[in-house]
Amino acid sequence: MTSSISAAWLRGDARALSILPDRCRQPAARAEAVAAAASRTVPPALLDVLASRNARLAPSPARERHLEMLSRPGTVAVVTGQQMGLFLGPLFTLYKAAAAIVAARALSEETGRPCVPVFWLQTEDHDLPEVDHVFLPRHTGGPLRVALEIPDAATSRAPIAHRHLGPSVTAALAMLRAELSEEPHAHEHLSLLERAYRPEATLAEAFTEVLSNVFAEEGLVFLDPRDARLAPLAAPVHRRSILEAEAISTALAARVRALTEAGFSEQVHIRPGSPLGFFSPDGVDGPRYRMDPSGPDTWSLVGHPEGRTVTTAELLGWLEREPLRFTTSALLRPLLQDTWLPTAAYVGGPGEIAYFAQLEPLYAHFGLPMPLVVPRARFRVLDDRTRRWLGKLGLQPDELNAPREELLTRLAARAGTQPLETPEALESRLFGTFAAELDRLNDSMLALDPMLQDALQRTRGTVRVAVSRLTGRYARALARRDSATAERVDRLRTYVTPNGEPQERVLGMAHFASRIGTRAFTRQVLDACVPFSGALEDLTP
Structure with missing residues (x-):
């Protein structure tokens, strides 16, 4: 593996x-x-x-x-x-x-x-679907997804540099303001975003304007x-990538073998004999395609709807005339x-x-x-809210990485004046006691009548199923016992492990800056x- x-x-x-x-x-x-x-x-x-x-x-x-x-x-x-x-x-x-x-x-x-x-x-x-949205934590429910409405986002192959925000950014900003307006620094941060994220701006222009202000x-x-x-x-790098594609891919494939032998997977698949760049046949702001070798000095454009090909001579010609058609x-x-x-x-x-x-x-x-x-x-x-909620539940942040039902069950078992047994411990105790007694009787019963073997096995299975059903209902009862606890857990998970992922990979800056x-x-x-x-x-x- x-x-x-x-x-x-x-x-x-x-x-x-x-x-x-x-x-x-x-x-x-x-x-x-x-x-x-x-x-x-x-x-x-x-x-x-x-x-x-x-x-x-x-x-x-x-x-x-x-x-x-x-x-x-x-x-x-x-x-x-x-x-x-x-x-x-x-x-x-x-x-x-x-x-x-x-x-x-x-x-x-x-x-x-x-x-x-x-x-x-x-x-x-x-890859527009990776960048056309951001998430905010909410007091109730999961994180709020704020996104641009871009009809062709899933199929677009044009570089992000040429993508304008369009009118839907206004609605996205309004959603941010509706969600964050009561935070003490919301006006300051949202004003910065609103100055940069204008319908006529590109994604790149708006992003750069905000980050340049931040730092x-x-x-x-x-x-x-x-x-x-x-x-x-950039043209000399792309030229070598095309002319020396075979040697480069061979060297990179050897590296992949070394990774595999060490037990690791490759992050980027190496396409045999293919250049490492992309080419946009329809212009600098058009869709870009990888190139695969399809014959002597001929390349197929991977994913092109018409199965288009291009020769090495044509690529080198474009590198001279319009090198911005090439991307890394x-x-x-x-x-x-x-x-x-x-x-x-x-x-x-x-x-x-x-x-x-x-x-x-x-x-x-x-x-x-x-x-x-x-x-x-x-x-x-x-932040102070999150630490307060953690304190009320007696949780450490790392505990939020556990599955929700497991965490609720654990908290419910801690909550009573008499600590309640976990479902796992209850199942082990109930079935373990029965199984031990059955094992003790096994030899004497079989000595009495060997035909009891099937009955013993069926009984063991029947009791196993019955105990599992009982402890499953017990686990659900524990999980339902305190709805306030469940609400706090969900709120904490939205802040600390939103969508079951690390906070830094999901939530945006806007909430915390506000x-x-x-x-x-x-x-x-x-x-x-x-x-x-x-x-x-x-x-x-």
Whole structure:
């Protein structure tokens, strides 16, 4: 049975570390990565685009200093990135950006090298159903889903960069305001969202405007790879991906075999002989398709409704004339990123850690050193309400990971003046006593009449079923005994483990910023970040 490498890597499993060393936890390795990155410089054309694009964002003297630093030889970058989730998407977007800022500070202090945090806007992605919504916790019921109404979201293949919010964003903002208006800092945070999330804005523009405001004091720099002025800088990477597809896929397939032999699954499937990028045959804002080899110097566009093909010569021609038709995949994006930037470290979540476990052969093929892989910060917000509810129930936060009925039964068993037996213990005691007595009688009864064997077995089975039915009804009675407890448990699970997942992967920032304040909440996240850790921490604002 295979498993994802990221969890094993985070806990220091030797098998995982043999594939992806945890160099970010070793001071000497951190210094080595910074020195290697410092030998590279940012292309002047990229510096010009960064300066002009970041000038449109929230005023930030710190960002201006960071942009100036990037123009100097010897400056390195700590990079992170994320898809353009509605209203910033899940909380882990905020945590990734904060972790990159804190890691950049730590590397600069350790090495004396200037280090700049950069947020790579993943505007090339096309998966709208992953980004068109956000969740809020509610006092009753499960989390509230706030979403854009995009009719073709499930089938769209166009890069997110070209997707405008449209009129449904107005209704989404109204839903936010209706849900959050009574929170003490709602007006401040919702006004920020309303200024950015306008029907005529793109998902990427609105996302960047908000996040640049959130981290204006820290000077987070933003890079959008879909800027047309950057496409010629990306063309050499795409050209090699096409012309050397066979060699690259062979090297990556060998890496997958090593992962499998170590007991891990691949995060990204390697398509034999296929380039790692996408091509948009109908224009830069049209649908993008992967390419599979279909003959000598010919490629099929995977998923194209007409089964279209394209030749290598045609692809190279488009790379010369209109390189923005080409976009990266999850595996090619880091290569483009580190071709452009002097990246000392990349801050990523579990999925990205698993990507990097596959990437060493690709970096070697392109002749680039791999950056440090740094786990993003992980937090669980336990605000005053949540802590109060936990205290009333006598629960620890980790107990909320148990299945709901199991947790309710456990709480009901604790509640009486005389502690009530758990259903499992009752079933074990009742049937165990009967089974022991039956076992004691077994030999003497069979000696009397061997034909009693079937009767003994049937009786054992009948009693087993009857006891199970009884204890099942007992368990349900325990679970129903206190409806107030059930309501509190459901409320807590909506806040701490919404939809049965970690809070940071589901809930958005809006609720917490409206309760605590945008800057206050951001400041608490930054202060709680431990560089290069990746351990789950509780935030208690």
